[in-house]
Amino acid sequence: QKEVEQDPGPLSVPEGAIVSLNCTYSNSAFQYFMWYRQYSRKGPELLMYTYSSGNKEDGRFTAQVDKSSKYISLFIRDSQPSDSATYLCAMRMNTGFQKLVFGTGTRLLVSP
């Protein structure tokens, strides 16, 4: 069993829809949670960075962390065709060692 599980998709939605992307994890020691967006032939781009449980909002993006359920989510409001990409969740423990553990990514397709 992988430490971080993520549905590979693809997830297809029409423009303007609310998108929900999710990851589950098994290691309760994870404390920092991130979402990266990766376009084809590009590197992962950091979207959201959160610590412990709770919500964080940045523009059209909202990240939620539920540590009791070992479940994190990324919501995208008013989705745009330019949001079409692969979304990777990542997490790490609260130690000096900064190894990130990634999900395999969910491919999102937003159609006009």
Place this chain on the structure above:
Amino acid sequence: DSGVTQTPKHLITATGQRVTLRCSPRSGDLSVYWYQQSLDQGLQFLIQYYNGEERAKGNILERFSAQQFPDLHSELNLSSLELGDSALYFCASSVGQEHQPQHFGDGTRLSIL
């Protein structure tokens, strides 16, 4: 643009060969991380350097080695290449070594023929 620069963008070589991948971190970042991304394994952590010193190792093969130079750029050396080494290799950097986000370059695509 993340500010992390990786060269070359694409490398094509043969089995048994040796290659060097280069990474320049964002200005002011002292930590450099190397990751391998393959279709079946996703992004896997290889190794971390902080201010010239190795700090952590992940699933890095003995045929692979890395270093960080005084100007903070880093190189990842891959030797005795095998077909299975074909992948995207990403470099990331962060300001320090604790609790800061990592920013990724656009990677080097390595193709082994």
